[in-house]
Amino acid sequence: MASAASFYDFKPLDKKGQPHNLTNYKGKVVLVVNTASKCGFTPQFEGLEKLYKDLHQKHPDFVILGFPCNQFGSQDPGSNDDIQSFCQLNYGVSFPILGKTDVNGNNAEPVWEWMKGSIPGVLGLKRVKWNFEKFLVGRDGQVKARWASTTKPESLKATIEKELAVPAGPTPTKTAAAPTPT
Template structure:
């Protein structure tokens, strides 16, 4: 989708391989996370779920979208169904976990190509370095922040609340 100009132009695949239109999230604040089930950072699912439940309860216009990725140490080898089951059974995840994607390389999900171009990482790097990297998209469809895997979800609360307080 080279012609995409905002977050809302993309239609990644959901866990069943169907298009998940991000246009449905227009005007909302969205935290995008590339996830993995067998990673040292996997316990962040707990923090992400708490953040989602706490903020979504008072701000129903806040969403988290998880994108499983097997590109880093083959740490999410399961099928989409196995990944969904893992997330729900082990962490009670209620936010959408979409279909497995690549975030780097020739087969990278176009959404991640766009996110990386909009908000390059440290020293201008345009690749995702590891699982659980996070991107915050504001109501205007623009990337407001990008954080490394080591950034705990709960530490993002202030930035998310700032994005929620902003008007389009």
């Protein structure tokens, strides 16, 4: 979807394989994370859930969207149902976890291609390096920041709160955000 202008132009698949219209998040601040159930970074689910609960309670217009991905070391081999159960039982995840998706390659979900193009990684690379990379989407549907897998969720709080302070409404284009090397 090369003509996409914002995050809201996409419909990735949900956990039941149905299109999930991202216009549902119009005017919200969204943290997008590619997740995995059997990764060294999997304990970040705990930090993501804490971040979600802390911020969502004060700011109902904050959402985290998890996109399970099995592309890195086959670290999320289960079905969508298995992944949902794992996240809820082991980490109490209450934010939405969508359907398993590819974030790189020929079958990459278009929203991921668009986000990677919006803020490329280190050396301008337009690929996700590993599980638990994070992208922050502002109320205007534009990518505001990108963080590497090693970035702990709790360290994102100040940046997310700053974005939450930006009023809703028309914004001309994405703001200049210095991407963290990935």
